[in-house]
Amino acid sequence: MFGGIEAGGTKFVCGVGTSPDDLETAQFPTTTPSETLAKVIGYFKDRTVRAVGIASFGPADLDPASASYGHITSTPKAGWANCDLVGEIKRVLRVPVLFDTDVNGALLGEARWGAARGLQDAVYMTIGTGIGGGALVGGRVVHGLVHPEMGHLRIPHDPRDSYPGNCPFHRDCLEGLASGPAIEKRWGKPARELPPDHPAWPLEARYLAMGLMNLTVALSPRRFLLGGGVMQQPHLFALIREEFARQLNGYVRHRDILDGLDEYIQPPQLGGHAGILGALVLAERAEQQSAATGGNA
C-alpha cells in the first residue's frame, strides 16, 4: 500500500491504497503543526506503507536541491511557517517521501484516474478564492524555478468592465479580475448567488478563456480541467468553450480544439478525492525514485 497526505489549511486528509478502488481515508482538522502531525503519524503508524506522497497547501519549497525542501515556507497560518513536513514524516515513518502542491496533487490524481486519464500533457486550474494551476508536461509536473501558479497571468482588461481588479500585486491580472472574491466585489453578491443569465458569467468566461488561451500558447496542453468554487456553475463551461474558440480564432489547427472543445475544456472527475489520490501517485513516484537512486531519495 502507498500512503498519501493531502495537507490543507483547514484539514489534513490521510489515506492508504493503490487506486480509487481500495482507497481508505481519514481526516483531521488543521490545528498546530505538532498536534496535527501527531495525528497524521498515528494514522500511518497503524498501517504499513511503502512510501508516502504529500500534496500540500503553500507556499512551500518544492526544490529537492534546497535545504528547505518539503517545508511550508511563508504562510500566515499560525505556527506553520517553516514547518518541515517532509522531514517529520520521513524521520518517523522511514519510507521514501515525495512532496508537491495541492493543485499538482489534484492534477496527478486526475491524470491517473480522472478527467485527464492517460494524458501526458494537461493543465488543472482551480478558480475559487484565488486562481491556481498546475501543468503536466510529458507526464511530469512542471516545477521550474518555482512552482508556476498560473493565476497571475496578465490579460486584456475588458473596456466595458469598470471593476479595477483586486490582486494586491498586479491589480487586474487574471486572479484580480476572475477569482471568486473579484466576482463578489464587482457585482455585490457571491458568485453562487448570481443566476445563470447574469452578465457576470459572459465576462467571467471571457477572462477565463483568455487565461486558457495564454496557457495554450505557452504550454499546449492536451486538456484543461477547471475546478474550484466558481466552476460549480455547469453553464459556465459552455460559455468558456465558446469564448476560447472565438478568441483563438482558428490559430491552433488541431481537431481536439477545432472539434473537441467539450473534452478539451472540462470539469475534473474525482471530486474531493483528486488530491489524496494524487498523493498516492506521488508516493508511487517516491518509491520509484528511491529505487533508482539506491534508497537515497
Place this chain on the structure above:
Amino acid sequence: MFGGIEAGGTKFVCGVGTSPDDLETAQFPTTTPSETLAKVIGYFKDRTVRAVGIASFGPADLDPASASYGHITSTPKAGWANCDLVGEIKRVLRVPVLFDTDVNGALLGEARWGAARGLQDAVYMTIGTGIGGGALVGGRVVHGLVHPEMGHLRIPHDPRDSYPGNCPFHRDCLEGLASGPAIEKRWGKPARELPPDHPAWPLEARYLAMGLMNLTVALSPRRFLLGGGVMQQPHLFALIREEFARQLNGYVRHRDILDGLDEYIQPPQLGGHAGILGALVLAERAEQQSAATGGNA
C-alpha cells in the same frame, strides 16, 4: 560524429560534429525540396554519422504518433507543403532521426553550450518578423498537443498606444503588438532605424515584459533567452528587465528574479550556430531513443 540539419526557408545548414569545438558545416539555398534534399543527402553521403537531428522551419508535424511526423505541413513555400523531411533522410541514410522546430533547435543548442548551459528549465524566444518561442521543462522540450509557439499571448494593450496590432488571428496579441513588422507599422520606420531614445523602445519593452511575465507564471523557467532581429538592440534588454520587475511587482520571491535579472533575461550566446548545434543534440537524443527501443525509433 552526429549529423545536424537546420532547415530554413531560405537556406539549409548541414553539419557534423559533437560540439562547437569540432563542428563543421556547409550550407545550401532552399530551392525545391528534391534539389535541396539531394544536396543535403550528398553532404551526408560523404560523411559517416551515427544519427541525424533536424531543426526545421514550419509549420511541421512534431507528433511521433502521427502518420505525418517529420513532415512540413501547411507552408506557403512552393513545393514544401507535405514534404516528408524525416522520411527522406531516414530512407537514404538509414540512421535514427529526430525532428523538432528551428526555435526548439536553438533552445537545445543554447541549453547545452550557450546562455542556458546546464539549465533544465529555460525559454528561448525570437522576436523578429514574428515572435516564436520554445521551452525546456525538466530537460525536455515542451511539445504537448502542438508545439506551443508562444508568440500569440494575449496581453493588455497599452491605452496610450493607438496602433491596433497586426496579427491576422488576434489583432493585438503579443506578436501583433511587438513583432518587427508591428514596430515598423506603428512608427513608420523599421526597428533598426529607431534611435535608442525613441519612445518605441519603452513600449516594446513593456509588451515583451508582459509576455515574459505570462510565461513566468505559466512555466516558471530558470532563464529567458531573447534573440531575433528586434533584440539586436542591446539597450532593449535593460528596459525589458526593468519593466519585468515592475510588472511582476515582487510576486515571485526568488533570488534569481529579485537579484539576478541580468542573468534571468539575457541574449543567446551561440549566434548563428545555435540551430545547427541544437540539431546535433537532437541527433544524440535520436541515438539514445533508438538504443532504448531496440533500434525501432
